[in-house]
Amino acid sequence: xxPLVLSYLPAQGGYVPPTIDDAHPPDIIPWMAEYGTxxxxxxxxxxxxxxxxxxxxxxxxxKPSLVPGRVQWVAESGYAFVRNGIGRDIIGEKNFRQWVPxxxxxxxxxxxxxxxxxxxxxQLPSFSHxxxxxxxxxxxxxxxIGVGLRHHGIKYFKxxxxxxxxxxxxxxxLVPLEIISNFIVRPLTHSLRLMATMLAGHMIIxxxxxxxxxxxxxxxxxxxxxxxxxVIIGSxxxxxxxxxxxxxxxxxxTLLTSLYIQGAIAAND
Amino acid sequence: MINSMMxxxxxxxxxxxxxLIPNIWEIVVTSVGFLVLMFIVIKFIVPAMEKSYVERRDxxxxxxxxxxxxxxxxxxxxxxxxxxxxxxxxxASQIREQARIEAAQIxxxxxxxASAEASRISEQASVQIAAERQQAVSALRTEVGTLATSLASxxxxxxxxxxxxxxxxxxxxxxxxxxxxxxxxSAGATE
Numbered sequence: 001x002x003p004l005v006l007s008y009l010p011a012q013g014g015y016v017p018p019t020i021d022d023a024h025p026p027d028i029i030p031w032m033a034e035y036g037t038x039x040x041x042x043x044x045x046x047x048x049x050x051x052x053x054x055x056x057x058x059x060x061x062x063k064p065s066l067v068p069g070r071v072q073w074v075a076e077s078g079y080a081f082v083r084n085g086i087g088r089d090i091i092g093e094k095n096f097r098q099w100v101p102x103x104x105x106x107x108x109x110x111x112x113x114x115x116x117x118x119x120x121x122x123q124l125p126s127f128s129h130x131x132x133x134x135x136x137x138x139x140x141x142x143x144x145i146g147v148g149l150r151h152h153g154i155k156y157f158k159x160x161x162x163x164x165x166x167x168x169x170x171x172x173x174l175v176p177l178e179i180i181s182n183f184i185v186r187p188l189t190h191s192l193r194l195m196a197t198m199l200a201g202h203m204i205i206x207x208x209x210x211x212x213x214x215x216x217x218x219x220x221x222x223x224x225x226x227x228x229x230x231v232i233i234g235s236x237x238x239x240x241x242x243x244x245x246x247x248x249x250x251x252x253x254t255l256l257t258s259l260y261i262q263g264a265i266a267a268n269d
Numbered sequence: 270m271i272n273s274m275m276x277x278x279x280x281x282x283x284x285x286x287x288x289l290i291p292n293i294w295e296i297v298v299t300s301v302g303f304l305v306l307m308f309i310v311i312k313f314i315v316p317a318m319e320k321s322y323v324e325r326r327d328x329x330x331x332x333x334x335x336x337x338x339x340x341x342x343x344x345x346x347x348x349x350x351x352x353x354x355x356x357x358x359x360x361a362s363q364i365r366e367q368a369r370i371e372a373a374q375i376x377x378x379x380x381x382x383a384s385a386e387a388s389r390i391s392e393q394a395s396v397q398i399a400a401e402r403q404q405a406v407s408a409l410r411t412e413v414g415t416l417a418t419s420l421a422s423x424x425x426x427x428x429x430x431x432x433x434x435x436x437x438x439x440x441x442x443x444x445x446x447x448x449x450x451x452x453x454x455s456a457g458a459t460e
Contacts, residue, residue: 020288036292043298050306054313061317066328072321079318105310109303130288131295138296139303192289199288 015214018206023128023199045126049112053105082107082254090258095265099258102143107254110136110194114246117202118239125246128198130191137191140257148264159267190256197249201242208235409453416446 027038060075068076082104087096110127117125127133148156161178162171208231215228420442424435 020286023288024286035286036294039298040292040295042292042295046299046302050302050309053306054309057314057317061314061321064317064321064324066325068321076318076321079314083318101307101311101315104315105303105306109306126299129292129295131291131293132299134291135296135299136303139300195288 015211015218018203018210020199020203022206023124023202025124041124042126042129042132045113045116045122045124046132048122049109049116049126052112053108078108079104086251086254086258090255091262091265099261103254103258106136106140106257107250110253111247111250114198114250115243117198117205118243118246123205125198125202127194127249128202130195133191133195133198136194136253137187140190140260141187144257144260144264147261148267151265152267156264156267160264186260190253190260194249194253197245201245204238205235205242208232208238405453409450412449416442416449 021035024035025041026035027033027040028044029039030037057075057079060071064072083096083100086107087100087103090096091099113126113132116122117128127136145156148160152159160182161175163174163178166174212228212231212235215224215231219225420438423442424438
């Protein structure tokens with residue numbers, strides 16, 4: 001319904017829908033510089049997320065008691081969720097311990113940066129910018145290939161691309177597919193899944209906001225103002241859907257990271 | 270829905286940024302930021318979490334162990350107490366038995382002592398009686414000698430041919446003697 005309305009509007013007046021460029025606000029240092037030339041809002045939020053994670057878990061665990069208080073309980077539950085729910089369950093009892101810090105950092109880093117998209121004023125999920133998503137996916141890519149090499153030596157590349165128990169004649173077809181799927185597509189999907197969902201959510205909220213704004217303030221028709229109010233009501237539902245997606249994508253990103261690491265460790269099984 | 274969006278997007282295609290092309294500085298900042306976060310997590314957060322986890326587990330397990338130890342100790346104490354009680358009972362009955370034996374012994378001893386004393390006393394009495402008798406006999410003997418002598422001198426002093434007189438002297442002597450003896454015996458009886 002929303003696009004339907006919007007597609008008619010340009011004929012009547014001057015509605016300009018938000019574009020990707022609107023997800024790229026001007027840089028902060030130097031102030032209001034063109035996007036991409038300085039230190040931008042997205043970077044500020046990356047730094048902010050690090051400080052917030054450090055502060056929250058630091059304060060929660062400053063004076064740990066055997067019977068945890070509310071804050072400590074929340075912190076420990078979050079930690080236990082990543083440690084046991086993702087790390088131990090996916091990587092396995094034997095090897096998961098050394099990966100807990102990575103998974104923990106990944107989950108809360110992505111989660112917090114995603115949730116920034118739902119907080120007014122901040123209102124920009126850091127990972128809706130592809131650079132951030134690429135950066136994290138590249139780090140994970142290097143890590144899981146490194147894990148494979150450490151566990152299996154150079155033979156790891158063979159183990160990773162030659163599936164076991166497959167008739168020999170199909171290998172010429174299967175091996176290139178495995179190479180593409182494991183070493184080229186995997187980091188792309190790992191990063192783009194996160195980036196696309198965050199960008200889409202961000203765009204939808206921008207579109208709803210600017211559309212409602214236009215309908216209510218820039219047109220004279222009562223009908224359009226009513227539509228604008230409906231858009232706002234609808235956008236509340238979208239907002240909660242976005243919240244769900246933000247948490248889910250942080251979980252998915254971390255889960256995939258642990259799956260890749262587990263796959264690299266157990267490449268010879 | 271998607272179509273209309275794409276039409277609008279296509280209209281402004283030239284001036285729009287491609288969302289797939291990254292801002293290099295965002296890659297740098299995100300990477301460095303994540304590495305800094307990793308450092309913080311490895312250095313501070315995970316150790317604190319694991320420490321708290323281990324401490325809690327220790328506290329719970331330690332508590333259970335302590336409770337078990339306390340229970341064992343209580344059982345041990347109860348055991349000891351019961352043992353002591355048993356010993357005390359045994360000892361008490363032993364003491365009672367001992368006392369009974371001792372009492373019997375004391376009674377027997379006292380009885381023996383009493384009879385010994387009695388026999389001693391009676392023996393002493395008989396010895397004393399014998400001694401007094403001896404004394405009486407010897408005293409009598411001396412007196413009898415003196416009396417015999419005085420009688421003889423009396424007989425000799427009188428006319429020996431006068432039979433009647435001599436007969437009277439003898440009779441008088443005997444009467445004297447009897448009188449003397451009677452007074453001696455009565456004196457011994459009153460003693």
